[in-house]
Amino acid sequence: SKALQINNLRKTYANGFTALKGVSLDVEQGDFFALLGGNGAGKSTMIGIISSLVNKTDGDVKVCGFDLETQRSQAKSMIGLVPQEFNINMFEPVDEILINQAGYYGVPRKEATIRARQLLEQLELWDKRKNMARELSGGMKRRLMIARALIHRPKLLILDEPTAGVDIEIRRSMWDFLTKLNTAGMTIILTTHYLEEAESMCRNIAIINKGEIVKNTSMKTLLSGL
Numbered sequence: 001s002k003a004l005q006i007n008n009l010r011k012t013y014a015n016g017f018t019a020l021k022g023v024s025l026d027v028e029q030g031d032f033f034a035l036l037g038g039n040g041a042g043k044s045t046m047i048g049i050i051s052s053l054v055n056k057t058d059g060d061v062k063v064c065g066f067d068l069e070t071q072r073s074q075a076k077s078m079i080g081l082v083p084q085e086f087n088i089n090m091f092e093p094v095d096e097i098l099i100n101q102a103g104y105y106g107v108p109r110k111e112a113t114i115r116a117r118q119l120l121e122q123l124e125l126w127d128k129r130k131n132m133a134r135e136l137s138g139g140m141k142r143r144l145m146i147a148r149a150l151i152h153r154p155k156l157l158i159l160d161e162p163t164a165g166v167d168i169e170i171r172r173s174m175w176d177f178l179t180k181l182n183t184a185g186m187t188i189i190l191t192t193h194y195l196e197e198a199e200s201m202c203r204n205i206a207i208i209n210k211g212e213i214v215k216n217t218s219m220k221t222l223l224s225g226l
């Protein structure tokens with residue numbers, strides 16, 4: 001079954017600029033999918049719409065079968081989003097950030113504490129659990145955002161440029177973590193403007209340019225054609 005079904009999606013912003021010109025795209029459950037495109041191609045707009053942060057102009061989006069328009073809360077609960085910018089409260093302790101996030105999804109505090117510990121250990125942040133977010137390095141903040149995106153146990157993890165500004169060692173350990181997560185069954189979609197990043201992890205890929213999907217294929221096929 002499908003983790004994501006996008007049909008003829010259009011977005012025109014208030015200033016009249018059309019950022020998505022009728023995008024159609026399917027992502028299978030269990031896939032590790034890359035959305036590749038240069039600056040301004042429309043990646044963040046697409047991610048924004050899928051995660052209900054941006055309103056679409058036209059078209060249909062289904063997340064794990066739930067329609068974004070008519071079943072918005074179910075669709076939202078299926079998604080874990082790691083945005084590009086550090087939108088975390090820098091003055092809150094790491095463990096509280098996770099437990100509070102779980103609270104938004106109705107996860108009881110006791111259960112949230114168990115999940116937080118698991119995620120912090122997996123993401124090598126357990127030692128930092130009592131630190132404030134602002135005391136973490138850039139790579140640690142990224143990993144904290146991944147933990148936060150997973151605390152309500154979504155079916156689909158979406159990462160917008162996950163390794164932007166992250167040094168190579170941290171990047172490798174993030175790739176490693178994401179690959180393990182995918183192997184355990186998580187559907188993952190990431191945006192990137194580096195083919196190299198997509199290449200090392202992703203099974204399928206769509207290339208977006210000026211609001212249109214110009215290629216949608218397996219990574220194998222793409223690489224064999226280069």
Ligand code: ADP
Pocket residue numbers: 012013014015016054055
């Ligand atoms: P909408 O309500 O259409 O989704 P927003 O509220 O996100 O639009 O943006 C309001 C206005 O801010 C836009 O009409 C645009 O003029 C400006 N704006 C915001 N972000 C950008 C951007 N990345 N590029 C160009 N203009 C932008």
Ligand code: ADP
Pocket residue numbers: 013014015017018019037038039040041042043044045046
């Ligand atoms: P990407 O993530 O691939 O860099 P974006 O989705 O951020 O691309 O942006 C796609 C296009 O839409 C860009 O030309 C950008 O300037 C424009 N854009 C983004 N947000 C807004 C906005 N709120 N209002 C107007 N234009 C916007």
